[in-house]
Each structure stands twice: as C-alpha cells, then as structure tokens.
Amino acid sequence: RFNMLAHRRAFVFFLLALHILPWARGSNNCPKEPTETEPPCVGYPCGIGGCDSPCRCEGGPQWCTSYCVYRK
Incomplete structure (x- = not known):
C-alpha cells in the first residue's frame, strides 16, 4: 500500500515537471x-x-x- 502511494506521488511530480519545464524555457522567448x-x-x-x-x-x-x- 505504501509503495503504491509513493509511485503515485512520483507520477504527480513527473506531470508537474512536464508543465514547468516548457514554461521555464519559453519565458526567455518573451x-x-x-x-x-x-x-x-x-x-x-x-x-x-x-x-x-x-x-x-x-x-x-x-x-x-x-x-x-x-x-x-
């Protein structure tokens, strides 16, 4: 049960990183x-x-x- 929770949390961080990286890179193109x-x-x-x-x-x-x- 604990292992499943850890995986889910890692997956959420992975999804957040996908959104943040293009944002950080794109901000230089303003x-x-x-x-x-x-x-x-x-x-x-x-x-x-x-x-x-x-x-x-x-x-x-x-x-x-x-x-x-x-x-x-």
Missing part, C-alpha cells in the same frame, strides 16, 4: 520592451486593447507581457 521612442505607440504593453496604428502587438506565450512595436 518580447522585450522596445527602446524606440517613435511613433508614440511604441513600447506600450498591449494585450486585449491592442496597439494604435501604425504599431502592432508583439506577443509571446500567454505568460509574457506583449509590447507594441513598429516595423517599417
């Missing part, structure tokens, strides 16, 4: 805050609201902060 100062929409965090023209929202996975960027 868009950086732009350093440009023009046009005025550059550098704002964007999400639900999106960005003013002529900027567009540059986002990563859902745990990232998205920023407005301007690509010529």
